Amino acid sequence: MNAPIDHGRDGMGQAALKSASAGAKVVALLATSAGVVALPQATGKPLREKLAPLAKSVLVSVIPPLITVALILLFWQIAASGPQSSLPPPSKIWEEAKDLIVEPFYWAGTQDIGLGWRILVSLQRVAIGFSLAAIVGVLLGALVGQSVWAMRGLDPVFQVLRTVPPLAWLPLSLAAFRDSQPSAIFVIFITAIWPVIINTAVGIRNIPQDYRNVAKVLRLNQVEFFFKVMVPSAAPYIFTGLRIGVGLSWLAIVAAEMLTGGVGIGFFIWDAWNSSRLSDIIVALVYIGVVGFFLDRLVAFIGAIVTRGTAVQ
Amino acid sequence: MTSPYLKIDHVEKTFQRGAATTNVLKDVSLVIDKGEYVSIIGHSGCGKSTLLNIVAGLTPVSAGAVLLEGKEVNAPGPERAVVFQNHSLLPWLSVYDNVALAVNKVFRGVKSKAERHDWIMHNLDLVQMSHARDKRPAEISGGMKQRVGIARGLAMEPKILLLDEPFGALDALTRAHLQDSIMQIHAALGNTMIMITHDVDEAVLLSDRIVMMTNGPSARIGEVLDVRLERPRKRLELVSDRTYIAAREAVLKFLYERHRFVEAA
Numbered sequence: 132m133n134a135p136i137d138h139g140r141d142g143m144g145q146a147a148l149k150s151a152s153a154g155a156k157v158v159a160l161l162a163t164s165a166g167v168v169a170l171p172q173a174t175g176k177p178l179r180e181k182l183a184p185l186a187k188s189v190l191v192s193v194i195p196p197l198i199t200v201a202l203i204l205l206f207w208q209i210a211a212s213g214p215q216s217s218l219p220p221p222s223k224i225w226e227e228a229k230d231l232i233v234e235p236f237y238w239a240g241t242q243d244i245g246l247g248w249r250i251l252v253s254l255q256r257v258a259i260g261f262s263l264a265a266i267v268g269v270l271l272g273a274l275v276g277q278s279v280w281a282m283r284g285l286d287p288v289f290q291v292l293r294t295v296p297p298l299a300w301l302p303l304s305l306a307a308f309r310d311s312q313p314s315a316i317f318v319i320f321i322t323a324i325w326p327v328i329i330n331t332a333v334g335i336r337n338i339p340q341d342y343r344n345v346a347k348v349l350r351l352n353q354v355e356f357f358f359k360v361m362v363p364s365a366a367p368y369i370f371t372g373l374r375i376g377v378g379l380s381w382l383a384i385v386a387a388e389m390l391t392g393g394v395g396i397g398f399f400i401w402d403a404w405n406s407s408r409l410s411d412i413i414v415a416l417v418y419i420g421v422v423g424f425f426l427d428r429l430v431a432f433i434g435a436i437v438t439r440g441t442a443v444q
Numbered sequence: 445m446t447s448p449y450l451k452i453d454h455v456e457k458t459f460q461r462g463a464a465t466t467n468v469l470k471d472v473s474l475v476i477d478k479g480e481y482v483s484i485i486g487h488s489g490c491g492k493s494t495l496l497n498i499v500a501g502l503t504p505v506s507a508g509a510v511l512l513e514g515k516e517v518n519a520p521g522p523e524r525a526v527v528f529q530n531h532s533l534l535p536w537l538s539v540y541d542n543v544a545l546a547v548n549k550v551f552r553g554v555k556s557k558a559e560r561h562d563w564i565m566h567n568l569d570l571v572q573m574s575h576a577r578d579k580r581p582a583e584i585s586g587g588m589k590q591r592v593g594i595a596r597g598l599a600m601e602p603k604i605l606l607l608d609e610p611f612g613a614l615d616a617l618t619r620a621h622l623q624d625s626i627m628q629i630h631a632a633l634g635n636t637m638i639m640i641t642h643d644v645d646e647a648v649l650l651s652d653r654i655v656m657m658t659n660g661p662s663a664r665i666g667e668v669l670d671v672r673l674e675r676p677r678k679r680l681e682l683v684s685d686r687t688y689i690a691a692r693e694a695v696l697k698f699l700y701e702r703h704r705f706v707e708a709a
């Protein structure tokens with residue numbers, strides 16, 4: 132039971148660490164330059180003084196990534212401009228795929244639609260599969276975390292199943308559902324559920340004995356205990372699992388759609404590859420990355436709101 | 445009143461982990477009357493919390509029984525409310541909601557919604573915490589948390605309130621303040637209370653009787669001291685009171701001469 136959690140938490144921890152250190156550097160860099168700018172303003176109007184820190188914080192978080200992106204584009208442009216280059220440079224992508232970039236929501240027939248629509252179709256599948264995984268995962272995790280016998284019986288099975296790569300489930304689920312839509316959803320479900328189960332179980336095993344005693348003295352029944360003590364107490368763990376799960380779902384849906392077809396973003400990439408539209412593929416990759424980033428932030432944001440106050444006192 | 449209110453009858457507790465067994469309590473018997481304030485004092489690790497948890501029903505006995513109004517206690521319940529050593533408020537609930545959780549559970553179907561609200565506020569008022577009703581536990585001080593814990597216990601209208609070192613983690617001033625509150629509440633409501641403490645002055649000040657436990661393993665009740673002091677008791681006047689000094693001395697003698705804390709135990 133330890134390996135996956137460590138893995139999951141390490142992953143998150145590293146990510147947090149990386150971004151934190153990157154942020155710290157940036158803050159340090161800008162603080163020196165902003166300090167120079169802020170000094171003469173100190174004698175200016177009070178309103179300006181108030182707005183200055185706000186503007187500064189926006190600048191601190193927006194400017195550095197913009198610089199990074201500009202540098203990458205520049206480097207890419209230079210590297211891909213040679214005559215034998217097999218990948219298109221940014222300027223060529225802009226020429227070839229301008230409509231995809233500037234008009235995400237055009238609609239000109241069933242397969243000729245904007246990337247925004249395709250993303251929405253994929254997101255809808257993720258929403259269904261991931262919601263199911265969240266509900267079933269929390270319930271199963273609660274069972275495994277609460278009962279020693281459920282853990283003994285189920286945990287080894289989960290540990291084996293969770294190592295199966297998402298796409299390996301696809302043929303089986305196509306055979307079972309005989310339709311690509313539910314198959315893709317099932318792949319999302321089966322991909323996202325393991326981190327949810329495992330993290331929920333750990334969270335529930337870590338509920339302090341004191342809270343259990345309070346519940347016992349009050350004679351809370353199973354349902355009351357689940358909603359009033361278990362879920363809020365394990366919420367930080369549950370959201371760690373959900374965050375990992377949503378990331379995995381997004382990874383899995385693109386791959387699944389490449390194989391199942393339809394109008395999702397995954398199939399678009401496959402289709403573009405078959406007709407050698409490399410520029411379209413690159414634009415689609417950017418879309419996928421940005422949406423994946425926002426999905427992760429969304430779950431983290433909900434988690435932060437829900438678990439407000441649950442942290443150790 | 446022929447049968448006693450609370451009867452701890454030849455209780456024994458042995459913990460078992462694998463092959464290792466520890467006999468914590470041996471042959472503990474005690475009778476407590478309604479409205480009595482009883483303190484349990486003893487060295488760390490002797491089994492005070494274990495005894496309190498047995499009365500609460502949180503820990504099963506190995507032998508013997510606990511009887512409340514003639515009925516055997518074998519599961520926890522709100523008629524034996526516990527104020528835990530570390531307050532145990534649920535951190536995701538506000539002060540009000542922590543008390544409300546208990547009140548809504550215990551009085552659902554008995555009191556109307558408005559009555560329950562009034563009752564919650566009444567109990568927060570008792571411990572002077574209604575001003576912080578919307579704060580979360582993390583946002584209030586340790587003494588305040590402990591007071592909310594007491595309000596939660598009182599709000600269950602328990603037959604017996606069990607307090608496990610309720611003021612243990614507090615500074616002397618806050619502690620004195622809360623001791624005064626608890627005395628007022630006890631005087632006003634006449635609850636039956638069992639309190640664990642490490643503090644000799646606290647035990648003498650608050651209790652009708654002080655139960656002194658011998659060192660573990662196999663701890664027993666070594667001595668029970670009646671504190672015959674008039675109520676209401678005033679901390680400052682008691683300092684020079686003969687009964688008070690005598691009681692204090694008796695407890696200290698028991699703890700530090702006859703049952704000195706043995707490091708090896």
Ligand SMILES: Nc1ncnc2c1ncn2[C@@H]1O[C@H](COP(=O)(O)OP(=O)(O)OP(=O)(O)O)[C@@H](O)[C@H]1O
Pocket residue numbers: 459460461466468486487488489490491492493494495660
């Ligand atoms: N669940 C348990 N399993 C095994 N041993 C236990 C368990 N709970 C308590 N004990 C043992 O029982 C003894 C008494 O513990 P208890 O918590 O009742 O002491 P205490 O008098 O409340 O101490 P303190 O004043 O430090 O709170 C200790 O030696 C402890 O190690």
Ligand SMILES: [Mg+2]
Pocket residue numbers: 492493494529608
């Ligand atoms: Mg204790």
